[in-house]
Amino acid sequence: MNALSQFEDKYLEEIIELILYVQNYEFQLDISIDEQSDILDIQTNYIHDGGNFWVALNEKRRVIGTIGLQKKTDEIFILKKFFVYIEYRGGEFAVGQKLFEVLLEYAKQQGATTIFLDSPSIATRSHHFYEKNGFKVITKEELPIPYGYPDRNSYLYRLDLLGSA
Numbered sequence: 001m002n003a004l005s006q007f008e009d010k011y012l013e014e015i016i017e018l019i020l021y022v023q024n025y026e027f028q029l030d031i032s033i034d035e036q037s038d039i040l041d042i043q044t045n046y047i048h049d050g051g052n053f054w055v056a057l058n059e060k061r062r063v064i065g066t067i068g069l070q071k072k073t074d075e076i077f078i079l080k081k082f083f084v085y086i087e088y089r090g091g092e093f094a095v096g097q098k099l100f101e102v103l104l105e106y107a108k109q110q111g112a113t114t115i116f117l118d119s120p121s122i123a124t125r126s127h128h129f130y131e132k133n134g135f136k137v138i139t140k141e142e143l144p145i146p147y148g149y150p151d152r153n154s155y156l157y158r159l160d161l162l163g164s165a
Helices: 009-026 033-047 095-109 124-132
Strands: 003-006 052-057 063-071 076-084 114-119 136-138 155-160
Touching: 003 095, 009 033, 009 052, 009 063, 009 076, 033 052, 033 063, 033 076, 052 095, 063 095, 076 095, 095 124, 114 124, 124 155
Parallel strands: 076 114
Antiparallel strands: 003 052, 052 063, 063 076, 114 155, 136 155
8 A cells, every 4th residue: 555645854865766767767858956956955945835745655665756835925836846656657556646636635725726837848648647637738928936947848837726626
């Protein structure tokens, strides 16, 4: 049975390993840790300001998925670092959906009205997941707030939570 857990420092090395593996081995994006230094201090960059960060663990308590939420304003949040090892995507595991549902519930509890995210153009399966879960593609000019991301011809997405149950 897989478990979801809030971030703890003991998971940091495995989190970095997962993120770099998916980005650079699976998608060959050539993204360095320096381009995403937020993951080196998850407490400060996610949790401290009202966001959160979760990991999915397999039966051996190893990190198999991650998802982060950064609070930008009282109502605007950014979904970041959403990664799952390929063997745990979809099907019987549906780790990504479980992580997303935990993030969504938390965001609503925090008063979020809008969630934004970026996704590299090559990550077509991710795009399908986001669109299936209500996200809409937007342009960079439609972002109401600036936020940094390692742009790899990225798509930007917006999810409006007002009126959603």
